[in-house]
Amino acid sequence: MKIIELKETVTASNDRDAAVLRGELKEKGTLLINLMASPGAGKTTLLERTIRDLKDRHRIAVMEADVDSDVDAVRIEKIGAKAVQAHTDGMCHMDAGMTRRALEALGDEPFDLVVLENVGNLICPAEFDTGAGKCVMLLSVPEGDDKPLKYPLMFSVSDVLIITKTDVAPYFDFDFDACVARAKRLNPNIEIFAVSSKTGEGFEAWENWLNQAVKDWKNEPGKTIKEN
Amino acid sequence: MHEMGIILHLAKSLEETAEKEKIKKITRVTLEVGEVSGIMTDYFTDCWDYFKKRHPVLDTAALEIETIPAVTYCSSCEKTYPTVQYGRTCPHCGSGETWLIQGNECIIKEIEVED
Ligand SMILES: Nc1nc2c(ncn2[C@@H]2O[C@H](COP(=O)(O)OP(=O)(O)OP(=O)(O)O)[C@@H](O)[C@H]2O)c(=O)[nH]1
Numbered sequence: 001m002k003i004i005e006l007k008e009t010v011t012a013s014n015d016r017d018a019a020v021l022r023g024e025l026k027e028k029g030t031l032l033i034n035l036m037a038s039p040g041a042g043k044t045t046l047l048e049r050t051i052r053d054l055k056d057r058h059r060i061a062v063m064e065a066d067v068d069s070d071v072d073a074v075r076i077e078k079i080g081a082k083a084v085q086a087h088t089d090g091m092c093h094m095d096a097g098m099t100r101r102a103l104e105a106l107g108d109e110p111f112d113l114v115v116l117e118n119v120g121n122l123i124c125p126a127e128f129d130t131g132a133g134k135c136v137m138l139l140s141v142p143e144g145d146d147k148p149l150k151y152p153l154m155f156s157v158s159d160v161l162i163i164t165k166t167d168v169a170p171y172f173d174f175d176f177d178a179c180v181a182r183a184k185r186l187n188p189n190i191e192i193f194a195v196s197s198k199t200g201e202g203f204e205a206w207e208n209w210l211n212q213a214v215k216d217w218k219n220e221p222g223k224t225i226k227e228n
Numbered sequence: 229m230h231e232m233g234i235i236l237h238l239a240k241s242l243e244e245t246a247e248k249e250k251i252k253k254i255t256r257v258t259l260e261v262g263e264v265s266g267i268m269t270d271y272f273t274d275c276w277d278y279f280k281k282r283h284p285v286l287d288t289a290a291l292e293i294e295t296i297p298a299v300t301y302c303s304s305c306e307k308t309y310p311t312v313q314y315g316r317t318c319p320h321c322g323s324g325e326t327w328l329i330q331g332n333e334c335i336i337k338e339i340e341v342e343d
């Protein structure tokens with residue numbers, strides 16, 4: 001008998017698959033965004049408005065990790081972007097292998113931007129690298145400003161935090177400054193936007209960031225291994 | 229089904245290691261699992277016993293779990309304390325501005341293999 005010390009995370013094989021996928025997407029010039037949030041935070045509504053605003057500028061597609069239904073995919077197709085249902089094999093998250101299969105389901109058409117609407121959950125999706133170039137998380141005002149304290153990993157792995165449903169802020173005691181400070185303490189580089197998908201407030205800044213990210217993904221030399 | 233998902237990845241990671249290192253049989257797998265990783269160890273072991281049979285390299289491997297205690301840091305008084313006992317409120321100063329610094333991990337520590 002022989003003991004081999006490994007000291008690697010249980011998801012090491014997924015991390016490797018994700019790095020390969022990210023490299024392939026970089027080569028194609030397709031920015032994949034992993035969009036994560038709690039159920040009902042407003043992921044699909046944010047996408048509807050964003051696609052409506054940007055569909056003439058970028059070729060956009062969406063992959064909906066809905067467990068059983070295609071309602072979100074149908075909503076996206078109505079706006080005029082291609083959408084597929086991504087199958088999670090009954091899991092609480094998408095991993096790199098499932099993401100690859102969902103991308104294959106989109107077909108050979110080239111896209112500048114593909115958004116994966118991950119399973120609604122602030123815990124599990126954060127642990128699995130999907131191969132996305134950027135991770136974007138949503139936190140809606142009714143959920144409360146204490147979420148960075150309760151779900152630190154999600155805030156640590158995200159490149160962008162979008163605080164949504166700002167139009168209902170008058171009815172809740174959401175403390176924006178406290179939330180931003182908590183998120184920045186976990187992740188000093190996180191970009192933060194506050195938007196309302198109902199009124200369009202704050203969309204300009206978010207969409208500017210997105211336009212720049214799509215451009216940078218095509219132009220900047222490949223750095224596809226995630227460090228964290 | 230969080231445990232099942234993790235077991236699938238664990239089995240795949242181990243198979244890849246076995247292939248790379250030319251290992252025929254893994255007889256024991258030792259994991260370090262954080263106290264608040266959300267993994268239910270009993271259920272996890274059941275999943276393991278079920279899944280390992282599908283992988284010839286793993287089918288006799290025992291799963292051993294070492295627990296890593298959860299520790300929280302308080303940014304108000306800069307002290308640490310055991311998470312499971314006190315939760316998110318600092319027992320030293322009562323602050324709620326606290327962060328988990330250890331106890332969320334799930335790491336393959338080592339494997340025992342046949343020569
Ligand atoms: N007031 C307000 N309501 C919003 C906003 N964004 C989304 N909603 C509402 O919130 C509800 C959920 O929105 P969805 O976009 O379906 O949320 P989701 O995160 O995609 O939900 P799941 O995919 O089911 O997890 C809907 O009733 C939306 O109309 C917003 O900015 N302001």
Ligand SMILES: [Mg+2]
Binds near residue numbers: 043
């Ligand atoms: Mg949705």
Ligand SMILES: [Zn+2]
Binds near residue numbers: 305
């Ligand atoms: Zn304290």
